[in-house]
Amino acid sequence: xxxCIVGAGFSGAVTARHLAERGxxxxxxxxxxxxxxxxxxxxxPQTGIMLHHYGPHIFHTAQETVWxxxxxxxxxxxxxxxxxxxxxxxxxxxxxxxxxxNQFFGKTMQPAEAREFIRQQxxxxxxxxxxxxxxxxxxxxxxxxxxxFKGYTTKQWGLPPADLPAAILKRLPVRFNYDDNYFSHPYQxxxxxGYTTLIETILTHPRITVRLNTSFETFQSCNSMDHTLYxxxxxxxxxxxxxxxxxxxxxxxxxxxxxxxxxxxxxxYCDESIPYTRIxxxxxxxxxxAARFSRTVCFREYSRLAGPEDAPYYPIRLAGETAMLxxxxxxxxxxxxxxxxxxxxxxxxxxxxxxxxxxxxACQIMDDHLxxxxxx
Ligand code: FAD
Ligand code: UDP
Numbered sequence: 001x002x003x004c005i006v007g008a009g010f011s012g013a014v015t016a017r018h019l020a021e022r023g024x025x026x027x028x029x030x031x032x033x034x035x036x037x038x039x040x041x042x043x044x045p046q047t048g049i050m051l052h053h054y055g056p057h058i059f060h061t062a063q064e065t066v067w068x069x070x071x072x073x074x075x076x077x078x079x080x081x082x083x084x085x086x087x088x089x090x091x092x093x094x095x096x097x098x099x100x101x102n103q104f105f106g107k108t109m110q111p112a113e114a115r116e117f118i119r120q121q122x123x124x125x126x127x128x129x130x131x132x133x134x135x136x137x138x139x140x141x142x143x144x145x146x147x148x149f150k151g152y153t154t155k156q157w158g159l160p161p162a163d164l165p166a167a168i169l170k171r172l173p174v175r176f177n178y179d180d181n182y183f184s185h186p187y188q189x190x191x192x193x194g195y196t197t198l199i200e201t202i203l204t205h206p207r208i209t210v211r212l213n214t215s216f217e218t219f220q221s222c223n224s225m226d227h228t229l230y231x232x233x234x235x236x237x238x239x240x241x242x243x244x245x246x247x248x249x250x251x252x253x254x255x256x257x258x259x260x261x262x263x264x265x266x267x268x269y270c271d272e273s274i275p276y277t278r279i280x281x282x283x284x285x286x287x288x289x290a291a292r293f294s295r296t297v298c299f300r301e302y303s304r305l306a307g308p309e310d311a312p313y314y315p316i317r318l319a320g321e322t323a324m325l326x327x328x329x330x331x332x333x334x335x336x337x338x339x340x341x342x343x344x345x346x347x348x349x350x351x352x353x354x355x356x357x358x359x360x361x362a363c364q365i366m367d368d369h370l371x372x373x374x375x376x
Contacts, residue, residue: 001370004029004222007231008210009037010352011342013202014069014359015229020207022367027225028208031215034196035203037231038313038343039352041194046256047295049283050194054311055250055301056266056280057195060185061353067187069356074198076189077288081182087147087270094268095182096144097175104147111176118144118174135166139174151272156303157248163318185353190285227376231342233312234328242327245347246316249306252299255279261296276300315347339366339376 001024005012008030016026034040038054058081061067070076085094092100101107101114109117121141129135132153136145149169153161157168173184181188191198203210211219216237222228230237235245253276255261265284269276281298283290306312315321325347332340341362343350350358369376 001025001226002027004219004225004228005231006030006216006222006228007037007342007344008032008035008199008203008212009039009231009342010199010355011231011345011359012037012229013199014356015341015363016208017202017205018360018363019366020205022370024207026205026208027221028203028210029214029216029219029222030210030212033213035210035212036196036199038311039195039199041196043194044282044297047293047297049293049295049297050286051282051297052195052280052285054313055252056282056285057352058183058188058190058285059352060183060188061351062185062187063353063357065360066353066356069360070191070198073201074191074193077192077286078188079190079285079287080188081266082180082264083182083266083268084264085148085152085268085270091267092148093180094148095172095175095180096140096148097180098177099180100148101144101176104144115176118176129166132161132164132166132169134162135169136161139169148270152268152270152277154272155275155277157314157316158303158305165317192286192288226337228338230338230340231345233344234325234332234340234347237338237340237345238328238331242331243324244308245324245328246318246321247306247310247312248303248314248316249310250313251302251304253302255298255300257296257298258294259296261298276302312344315343315349317347321347337376 003019003024003026005016005026005028008028012028016028020026039057040053041050042053044051058079083094085092092103098111098114102109118140121143122139123137123141126134126138129138136149150161157164216222216232261281262279266278266280268278278301279298281296283293283296340346341359342355366376
């Protein structure tokens with residue numbers, strides 16, 4: 001069969017590779033001038049530092065198969081994400097750990113004492129928190145919530161935390177020890193040559209052709225192929241017939257400096273009075289080579305509602321969006337010769353490992369359908 005795959009991010013690359021290895025012919029198109037989707041990295045022409053163009057990406061997973069899969073295509077250097085947070089003029093460690101709690105409250109508590117202390121701080125009468133704010137008050141109490149989450153979340157999502165789902169906060173742990181690893185997964189790292197090289201290696205196969213600077217809307221040849229795997233925005237595929245699904249987008253303000261600007265990769269700015277959410281210093285995402293750069297490049301990150309021309313980053317998924325999404329899903333079920341995949345094709349926030357895991361699972365389903373002669 002001949003497949004048209006729209007999007008050269010992880011979703012498109014992983015499915016392309018699998019289908020090519022099964023003997024199919026694949027044309028991958030992407031409207032951007034580069035491979036890699038939102039994980040795109042490239043060396044800065046001025047400094048040589050590897051930059052993460054759409055925001056910092058750290059690979060972390062608990063899925064052994066996904067970890068093994070990515071090792072096939074590139075070398076990963078160990079990397080532990082340790083985030084700092086500035087609140088009311090002081091620097092802390094994030095996620096909330098025993099260090100954060102002791103520093104914030106000016107104490108020297110041991111784990112059990114801190115657990116009891118936070119239990120007393122927490123608002124107890126919320127058996128099942130209905131939103132982000134209630135979840136935070138229930139988990140950590142008002143003082144830590146206001147210092148670390150209220151302002152940051154309002155900036156990040158453009159809404160008061162009481163209007164946001166509790167699930168967003170559940171992504172972050174609260175620890176009663178000094179483990180300041182932002183993630184809890186056993187495997188964590190960064191590809192030494194960057195994500196774009198890794199994804200290009202996945203795409204390097206004699207039966208895969210990649211066409212960059214090519215949008216689905218202008219690529220007529222797709223119609224003559226047997227099947228399309230579409231990893232672009234679901235609403236865009238259907239010409240926004242049910243309306244536009246809401247996204248947050250990001251603006252990055254570049255800072256060039258000498259030496260070391262902030263001494264670490266990521267500092268979050270939790271106060272609402274500071275308009276950006278965080279500053280990331282990209283050479284620190286590659287500690288194995290950071291010392292060889294005398295200059296440094298950082299980005300202040302500003303979050304706002306995406307307009308029609310903006311790159312979609314975070315799906316908003318409030319009640320209005322989920323009702324619209326249902327309509328698109330019903331429409332997608334009736335569309336012929338096309339399957340939807342990935343963070344934009346399914347309108348969900350997906351980490352890279354989940355993206356890869358889902359792409360591999362989709363390939364398994366396609367294999368089964370093809371083996372049984374059923375339509376995809
Ligand atoms: P994408 O990477 O978005 O690829 C889709 C591609 O389709 C794009 O290249 C786009 O140009 C192309 N396309 C879309 N429409 C069309 C069209 N009509 N015609 C042609 N081409 C089209 N995950 C982690 O695991 N760790 C992290 O630290 C992390 N950090 C993140 C930080 C930010 C700011 C964001 C927003 C996400 C982060 N992620 C992280 C998630 C990660 O970016 C996604 O898991 C990954 O990008 C999903 O890959 P994808 O292929 O599904 O989508
Ligand atoms: N968050 C916060 N303060 C911080 C970091 C995170 O309030 O310093 C909130 C914010 O709402 C964010 C959520 O916690 O969306 C989950 O954190 P994560 O790091 O997963 O956020 P992401 O940048 O991926 O949205």
